[in-house]
Amino acid sequence: xxxxxxxxxxxxxxxxxxxxxxxxxxxxxxxxxxxxxxxxxxxxxxxxxxxxxxxxxxxxxxxxxxxxxxxxxxxxxxxxxxxxxxxxxxxxxxxxxxxxxxxxxxxxxxxxxxxxxxxxxxxxxxxxxxxxxxxxxxxxxxxxxxxxxxxxxxxxxxxxxxxxxxxxxxxxxxxxxxxxxxxxxxxxxxxxxxxxxxxxxxxxxxxxxxxxxxxxxxxxxxxxxxxxxxxxxxxxxxxxxxxxxxxxxxxxxxxxxxxxxxxxxxxxxxxxxxxxxxxxxxxxxxxxxxxxxxxxxxxxxxxxxxxxxxxxxxxxxxxxxxxxxxxxxxxxxxxxxxxxxxxxxxxxxxxxxxxxxxxxxxxxxxxxxxxxxxxxxxxxxxxxxxxxxxxxxxxxxxxxxxxxxxxxxxxxxxxxxxxxxxxxxxxxxxxxxxxxxxxxxxxxxxxxxxxxxxxxxxxxxxxxxxxxxxxxxxxxxxxxxxxxxxxxxxxxxxxxxxxxxxxxxxxxxxxxxxxxxxxxxxxxxxxxxxxxxxxxxxxxxxxxxxxxxxxxxxxxxxxxxxxxxxxxxxxx
Numbered sequence: 001x002x003x004x005x006x007x008x009x010x011x012x013x014x015x016x017x018x019x020x021x022x023x024x025x026x027x028x029x030x031x032x033x034x035x036x037x038x039x040x041x042x043x044x045x046x047x048x049x050x051x052x053x054x055x056x057x058x059x060x061x062x063x064x065x066x067x068x069x070x071x072x073x074x075x076x077x078x079x080x081x082x083x084x085x086x087x088x089x090x091x092x093x094x095x096x097x098x099x100x101x102x103x104x105x106x107x108x109x110x111x112x113x114x115x116x117x118x119x120x121x122x123x124x125x126x127x128x129x130x131x132x133x134x135x136x137x138x139x140x141x142x143x144x145x146x147x148x149x150x151x152x153x154x155x156x157x158x159x160x161x162x163x164x165x166x167x168x169x170x171x172x173x174x175x176x177x178x179x180x181x182x183x184x185x186x187x188x189x190x191x192x193x194x195x196x197x198x199x200x201x202x203x204x205x206x207x208x209x210x211x212x213x214x215x216x217x218x219x220x221x222x223x224x225x226x227x228x229x230x231x232x233x234x235x236x237x238x239x240x241x242x243x244x245x246x247x248x249x250x251x252x253x254x255x256x257x258x259x260x261x262x263x264x265x266x267x268x269x270x271x272x273x274x275x276x277x278x279x280x281x282x283x284x285x286x287x288x289x290x291x292x293x294x295x296x297x298x299x300x301x302x303x304x305x306x307x308x309x310x311x312x313x314x315x316x317x318x319x320x321x322x323x324x325x326x327x328x329x330x331x332x333x334x335x336x337x338x339x340x341x342x343x344x345x346x347x348x349x350x351x352x353x354x355x356x357x358x359x360x361x362x363x364x365x366x367x368x369x370x371x372x373x374x375x376x377x378x379x380x381x382x383x384x385x386x387x388x389x390x391x392x393x394x395x396x397x398x399x400x401x402x403x404x405x406x407x408x409x410x411x412x413x414x415x416x417x418x419x420x421x422x423x424x425x426x427x428x429x430x431x432x433x434x435x436x437x438x439x440x441x442x443x444x445x446x447x448x449x450x451x452x453x454x455x456x457x458x459x460x461x462x463x464x465x466x467x468x469x470x471x472x473x474x475x476x477x478x479x480x481x482x483x484x485x486x487x488x489x490x491x492x493x494x495x496x497x498x499x500x501x502x503x504x505x506x507x508x509x510x511x512x513x514x515x516x517x518x519x520x521x522x523x524x525x526x527x528x529x530x531x532x533x534x535x536x537x538x539x540x541x542x543x544x545x546x547x548x549x550x551x552x553x554x555x556x557x558x559x560x561x562x563x564x565x566x567x568x569x570x571x572x
Contacts, residue, residue: 002026002046002120003045004046007049008052013081020112020113032055042070049077061094064099077120078099079099079103079116080101082104083106167308170312173316174320184196187302187305188285192291193289193294195286196214196286199211200280200281205229206228207229227253227254232254234270234284243269244269246268250266268294269285269299270283270284270285271284275317276314365394370391417454417542419452425456425463436468442480449484449485450493454562462560465531465532465535469558470497470501473502477500481500484498489561493561495562496557500555501555501556502553502555503556504550506550513533532546539561539562544562545560
């Protein structure tokens with residue numbers, strides 16, 4: 001068996017040849033480039049060298065030239081195994097160096113074995129090339145190959161840039177129709193086709209009208225009319241798992257009524273479009289510009305681009321579904337809001353009517369009761385007691401009607417918002433509470449308050465209700481402490497009113513602002529349980545919020561904020 005040297009800079013190529021030739025019992029040597037191969041030949045004298053041409057350090061041509069220049073090893077037969085140098089000029093240069101055979105990668109195993117056997121069994125006359133002619137031809141060949149590689153690299157860079165631009169477009173476009181239109185144009189430009197077509201299926205599997213066509217004017221598009229998705233090569237796209245490529249489909253129905261071909265042939269490249277929901281359309285390109293047909297590389301570009309399109313199309317579908325759902329929800333919210341507003345207006349009108357209309361009968365009842373109680377002759381004690389109960393109940397009912405009326409007026413009263421200093425309002429409320437606080441020891445702590453944009457009349461009602469509650473619920477304390485101040489929360493002012501009163505259990509905080517809700521017994525603290533409900537109504541009308549922090553026996557702190565005046569914000 002022979003000693004064979006394999007020279008290739010790619011490990012997998014060396015492994016393939018050593019495995020294949022190893023079955024024949026040959027002794028096999030390996031080298032990674034021409035320089036190493038030359039050293040191996042001089043040291044181990046192989047019977048045959050199989051070498052790649054395009055290698056670092058020293059290529060195959062230079063290796064053979066130096067081999068032939070060394071008389072000790074000049075007769076060693078050489079086979080080129082290459083994918084890069086198979087043009088006529090390259091083959092002529094190889095022959096001038098005495099290369100026995102040129103195999104083009106990838107070669108069939110039987111062809112490789114036959115070439116090896118033929119070369120080992122023959123004794124060709126080896127010749128050394130003319131140095132000057134070899135250098136000239138070798139340099140020209142390398143220059144041409146470098147130019148081709150440079151052009152291919154430039155084309156690859158351009159295509160990579162196009163792919164990046166397309167990826168950006170697919171990632172940012174949310175409208176499905178615009179997405180498909182822009183993709184149809186971009187893929188035609190990227191691959192270099194004369195025409196691009198994109199059809200979306202309807203529920204019956206036929207193309208929706210109009211078909212997306214890029215590469216021809218409007219008159220030409222209108223002359224094409226409808227395209228049958230179930231005829232010819234287009235019928236093969238939907239069931240095909242991969243792209244379909246054809247060198248000439250001139251006679252296919254998809255080419256009917258098209259403008260005349262530039263070359264007499266119409267090359268074809270197409271694929272189906274699909275998402276996780278199923279196949280939604282097909283895309284096809286016609287007439288490769290500058291070539292007879294679309295290349296395998298262009299087919300791979302199409303597959304990669306369509307995969308991105310399918311993801312973007314599905315995202316656009318989901319985006320549209322979310323947008324429609326949001327629009328429906330917004331419409332429902334607007335409808336419910338309008339219904340709620342109408343219901344609140346009706347309720348406020350009802351409250352106002354009830355509170356207003358019942359006041360007159362109550363006055364009559366109390367008037368007749370007083371007349372009965374103030375008669376000259378003392379009435380029967382049982383009658384007097386009953387009359388007193390009636391009078392007290394009528395008084396309480398009158399107080400409740402006053403609350404309903406006030407609550408209704410708060411909701412119906414037009415807001416007159418303006419910039420105010422609340423300090424003066426707090427001082428005024430404290431003075432008005434002087435009679436109620438007479439005889440008590442109260443330490444007032446009134447801190448500086450920020451200016452507020454609010455209705456001064458309504459905001460005075462807020463301070464009046466909060467401070468009145470603080471005075472009332474701190475009554476059991478020998479020395480009551482009531483503090484009014486402000487803090488900042490999320491860059492917005494928060495007003496607070498704090499007392500050291502009896503407090504309440506925070507687990508009942510949800511009932512605090514309910515109308516007629518009370519957290520203490522009537523016998524302990526008087527009131528109707530509507531003061532904080534009015535406070536909440538006023539604060540909400542100012543687009544603010546109100547809340548409390550408390551504990552049994554630990555006092556209470558009431559907080560509230562005032563929202564921005566929308567009309568003032570718009571004016572700014």
